[in-house]
Amino acid sequence: MAKDAKVQSKGETFVGDQTETLVESAPAGEPGHKAIWRTRLKSRVRNLSRSTQFVLAAALILGLTMFFVGKLVSARIERAAVQSAAEAGAHYMEAFLEPYVQEMSRDSGLSAASVESLDHLMDSRSLKRHIVSIKIWRADGTVVYSTDKSLTNRKFPMDEIAEALKGNVVTDLEDLDQEENEFERNLHVPLYEIYAPLRDFNTGKVIAVGEFYEMAASLEQEINRIRQQVWMVVGAATLAMLTLLFFLVRRGDKIIQRQQVALRLRLLEQTRLHVSNAALQRKITTATQEFSRINELTLRRIGADLHDGPAQLLTLILIRLDDLAEHCADVDQESMETIRGAATDALREVRDLSRGLALPEINDLSLVEELQLVGQRHEQRTGTKVKLKLGQLPEEAPLPLKLCIYRFVQEALNNAYRHAQGKGQVISGDYLNGMLIITVRDNGPGMAADALMGDAQGRTRLGLAGLRHRVESLGGMFSIDSSPGKGTAVNAQFKL
Incomplete structure (x- = not known):
């Protein structure tokens, strides 16, 4: 039987056995058990250290790699050993068989004398220790001589002898399952067969193929010994590499663990x-x-004190001055008017201060109402016009935020009145994406963005720096947009 046929037969047997085994061993609830098993396995693997996981993965990959390397090397060594033994045996047998087949260059078979000589040769005790059977094949696949006489003059497939007819030595450790190997199978000993080309002495042309079966016990022992050595070397190399990799990865794993703890x-x-x-x-x-x-x-208390204290005293002074002017004719009227004008101006300033320091009750006011109120009071106090551009503002806001917004708008309008003569005063308010934006702008001459406002006498007052501190103290953002000739916009943003 041919090599391909043998491989096919083995493959069919293996697949059939494997399929049958899998079907028989699979219980009814196996998919659920497999899922649970995989989950437990993954959990256990994740609980292992990195170095252990690496070694397991490296052992799997490196083990498989070295397994295939070992198999390949073993197969190559086995093939080389068998081929070497076959070639040696082929040269040995050619020396015995070629003299008896020279007549086949002229005839299609062997003479009775040649057959008798070959039988006598096979009875040799020294040859029987190595060679158990001989066949001589004609080029058409017919057996012209065989130790098993029942095969003589029978024709068989030419798969193996075709290569030998080309002048090559063909060998294999056979399972002896071909039809022509019944005699060899019945010997029940390990054999390997060798096909050797037999040539004409004069022309060197292949005139027949000699097939002989040699005892394979010693060869198999030698192959097994070499195979063991190969696997020992491969195993030792694999173990050494895994050990080295383990210590390297273990060192890195410890460094990583220390860094993780830190x-x-x-x-x-x-x-x-x-x-x-x-x-x-x-x-x-x-x-x-x-x-x-x-x-x-x-501030309220100071405003009340100013209203109840200096304002009342100045009012009393004005009343007394009026009484004095009516009952004293000798009083210098010009001096009285000067004193009255000064007292009137002082009273007006004190009242303005107390009115500015004391905020109205804004607890119950919404942000829209509060901004409307501060704009209205500024219009009443200065006689200028304030425009409101208000979007959808929150109904509720904390009292500190309301106080901050009132003071911010109040001071920004005062600055606009003082430095821009109240031109183009606009209060804008909007609420977008959780951000409350309040802006006071004018159409004055503009200023530097970081300027601080001061009066003509150089006295400092609550200006832009004070506004910034007031807004930022509540977590807001303060900014100024200004350029010469384009007015000023003072912005406050609060995240609600």
């Missing part, structure tokens, strides 16, 4: 600091709001 400690420290900072921020916000409330109360 990072966890830093993360815990950062978390603690974040919590502490958040608590401090809340305290700062509460303190700022409380300070704003106390500041407004203080």
Whole structure:
């Protein structure tokens, strides 16, 4: 039987056995069990250290690689050993058989004398220790001589002898399952067959093929010994590489673990600091709001004191001056008018100060109503026009924020009146994506963005720096848009 046929037969047997085994061993609930098994396996693998996971993966990959390398090397060594033994045996047998087949260059078969000589040769005790059977093939696949006489003059497939007819030595460790090998199978000993070309002495042409079966016990022992050596070398090399890789990865794994511990400690420290900072921020916000409330109360008290104190005294002075002017004819009227004018101006200024310091009750006002109120009061106080451009603003807002917005708009309008003569005064308000935006602009001469406002006498007052501090104390953002000749826009943004 041919080699391809043998391989096909083995493959069919293996597939059939494997399929049958899988079907018989598969229980009814196997898919569920497989899923549970995979989940447990993945969980256990994830719990392993990185170095262990690497070694397992490397052992799998490297093991498979070295397994195939070992198989390939073993197969090559086995093939080389068999081929070497076959060629040696072929040269040995050619020396015995070629003298008896020279007549086949003229005839199609062997003479009775040649057959008798070959039988006598096979009875040799020294030859029987190595060679158990001989066949001589004609070029058409007919057996012209065989130790098993039942095969003589029978024709068989030419798969193996075709290569030998080309002058090559063909060999294989056979399972002896071909039809012509029944005699050899019944010997029940390990054999390997060799096909050797037999040539004409004169022309060197291949005139027949000699097939002989040699005892394979010693050859198999030698092959097994070499195979063991190969696998020992491959195994030792694989183990050495895995050990080296393990120690290298283990070292890196320890470094990573130390870094992870350090990072966890830093993360815990950062978390603690974040919590502490958040608590401090809340305290700062509460303190700022409380300070704003106390500041407004203080301003109200100062305004009330001005109204109830100096304002009343100045009023009394004006009344007394009127009485004095009526009952004293000798009083210098020009001096009286000067004193009355000064007192009147002082009273007006004190009342303006007290009115500016004391805020109206804005607890119950919405942001829209508050902005309308501050614009209206500015118009009443200055006689200028204030335009409102208000979008959809929140109905509710904290009191500190309302106070801050009122003071911001009030001071920005005062600056617009003082430095832009109240031209183009506009209050804008909008609420977009959680951001409250308040803007006061004018059409004055403009200014530098970081300028601080001061009066003609050089006295400092609550200007842009004060506005910035007031807005930023509540977590807002303060900005100025201004350029010479294009007016000024003062912006405050608060995140609600």
